[in-house]
Amino acid sequence: MSTNPVKHRQRRRPSRRGAATVEFALIVPVMLTFTFGLIEMGRISIIKEAVVQASREGARVGIRPTASIEDVQARIDEELAIMNITSANVVITPSFLEEAEPGDDIRVRITIPITEVSYVPGFFAFEGMDIVAETVMRRESTG
Numbered sequence: 001m002s003t004n005p006v007k008h009r010q011r012r013r014p015s016r017r018g019a020a021t022v023e024f025a026l027i028v029p030v031m032l033t034f035t036f037g038l039i040e041m042g043r044i045s046i047i048k049e050a051v052v053q054a055s056r057e058g059a060r061v062g063i064r065p066t067a068s069i070e071d072v073q074a075r076i077d078e079e080l081a082i083m084n085i086t087s088a089n090v091v092i093t094p095s096f097l098e099e100a101e102p103g104d105d106i107r108v109r110i111t112i113p114i115t116e117v118s119y120v121p122g123f124f125a126f127e128g129m130d131i132v133a134e135t136v137m138r139r140e141s142t143g
Contacts, residue, residue: 040124044131047083047117051110051133054079058092058108059135065142067097072108080110087116102141109134 058076061067072092080088093107094100110133114126 036120037124040119043117043119044114047085047112048131048133050080050083050085051088051112051131052135054088055108055110055133055135058090058110059106059137062092062097062106062108063137063140065102065140069095069097072097076108076110085112085117088112100139102139104139105136106139107134107136 054076057079058072061075062072064071069092073090076088076090080086089111091107091109091111093109094104097106100106112131114129114131115121117131118124118126
């Protein structure tokens with residue numbers, strides 16, 4: 001029986017614990033930025049749909065023959081309150097609905113700065129950007 005004169009050597013693997021920690025530390029900020037960015041874009045999309053809905057509802061109220069600016073503003077405020085939005089700039093044209101004739105355009109434009117509805121204001125470069133929705137409908141006749 002022959003014995004192998006070369007001893008079986010065990011290879012020692014270098015420890016990777018430190019490398020995994022460094023890799024994790026490099027990837028976490030990027031992944032968190034992507035995650036918060038997706039959440040932020042989802043919120044902006046939801047707010048945009050709420051603002052579009054509010055402008056439509058405001059215009060629907062405004063086209064009625066007996067509607068006033070106060071009626072339109074109240075309806076818009078009701079719709080925006082659902083999403084807890086209080087910083088909207090609303091422009092209703094014409095400014096005196098009582099003077100609008102049947103067939104005239106009633107325009108409702110709502111503008112909200114993105115920084116007012118952002119979860120993390122200032123983290124993303126949304127400064128100076130607005131969410132805008134505008135609806136135009138024709139005034140109804142009384143007869």
